[in-house]
Amino acid sequence: MDRIARLRSALGRGVLVGDGATGTELQWLGLGPGACGEAWNLSAPDQVRRVHRRYLAAGAQLLTSNTFGGTPLALARHGLGERAADLNRAGARLAREVAGERAFALGDMGPCGGLLEPHGDVPLPRAAEAFRRQAAALLEGGADAILVETMSDPAEAALAVEAALQAGARLVLATFAFQRVPDGFRTMMGADVAGAVAVALAAGAEGVGANCGTELSLDDYLRLTSELSAAAGSAAVLVQPNAGSPALQAGRAVYPTGPEAFAAAAPRLAAAGARIVGGCCGTGPAHIAAVRAALVGGPGGAALPGPEVPR
8 A cells, every 4th residue: 555545544544643844943943034944955954854853753743844835926025936846856855754654745835926817917827837847846855745735715725736746746735724713713814714625625635624723722723623624524624723822022923822721622623623733833742642642542542653752
């Protein structure tokens, strides 16, 4: 059974543990504010490996490549647009190398780097080509599947999912960043949960969900997970909350939710329908280790054998 078949089987059997934030971990290792984290895939690969290894040791069963801002359009802001293929290929290779047979490697694709027409000035064909080039490089680097994440515009999510499939991806997951509004949850572009999920699934995503959401509490995420599960049907649901809402302290964003409080929500998220539970901004290896410990004895258990959780 190849890794994609194993991943599909695992998602059908129980709950998988995702990893946590990458950017903040790199910042703790010396990445400067506003610097291009994706550049470290080539200039500081040992540091990127170090982050992946910490998450693997914490019990993560899915390692996400350090390529969130890896489209040529996004990298052009750092003068690295022409290096997009090299940086994404290297990012996927590092995640796949560390994952080995103990975890799955997801090729990470965030927003393209601008607003799509008619809301912005990025033509749809240009964005689609940027996503296709990124996805192709991630697959060349060894990504098992593609994760399209932190989307606000369902049209952009659909472009990214379709581009990944066109590039040869055999499994694509897609998540949106929602915020709480009086009538439920919506993305920055106004998409509700059911509408966003429907667009992603129609584009070919096999899993849908939510990540980030700077003003969402873990209780909000529980309600959001229930809505996602209702909209997703038989598709897998992914949830990767932030560690609370950040506050600036000495110029650095500090997230208030510690590992124990974060992990206490994990079994409830799984019971609400989540099949992948991980973390986003402000979460680190300690959060993921606590989630792994909470889920091993929770609904469905851990579907994929993984490393022991540090005690």
